[in-house]
Amino acid sequence: MADKFDEASQRELTEFLERQQAQARMSSQIQNFTVSCWDKCVTGTPSTRFSRSEENCLANCVDRFLDTSLFMVKQLEEKRIQSGR
Numbered sequence: 001m002a003d004k005f006d007e008a009s010q011r012e013l014t015e016f017l018e019r020q021q022a023q024a025r026m027s028s029q030i031q032n033f034t035v036s037c038w039d040k041c042v043t044g045t046p047s048t049r050f051s052r053s054e055e056n057c058l059a060n061c062v063d064r065f066l067d068t069s070l071f072m073v074k075q076l077e078e079k080r081i082q083s084g085r
Contacts, residue, residue, distance in 0.1 A: 029069065037061035 005013065041057035042050070050058065 029065075033062060033065040037065070 037058050041054050041061055043054070044051075
């Protein structure tokens with residue numbers, strides 16, 4: 001099917017698919033840390049507000065997930081660059 005598109009259309013389609021895949025990965029990551037942080041931090045029955053300790057725990061948990069994700073991306077990028085030499 002890709003043979004029916006000119007080069008510009010193929011490039012546009014490829015870029016669109018890459019963006020969609022990146023969005024899907026991001027949504028998956030958000031779902032993963034939401035579930036994990038909720039299970040770790042929300043210990044009682046949820047009410048209309050989180051307790052101060054739950055708020056702090058959730059914020060710290062999400063921060064650690066983001067820090068870890070960024071660290072892993074940087075490490076993978078460095079390895080990719082090194083292997084390309």
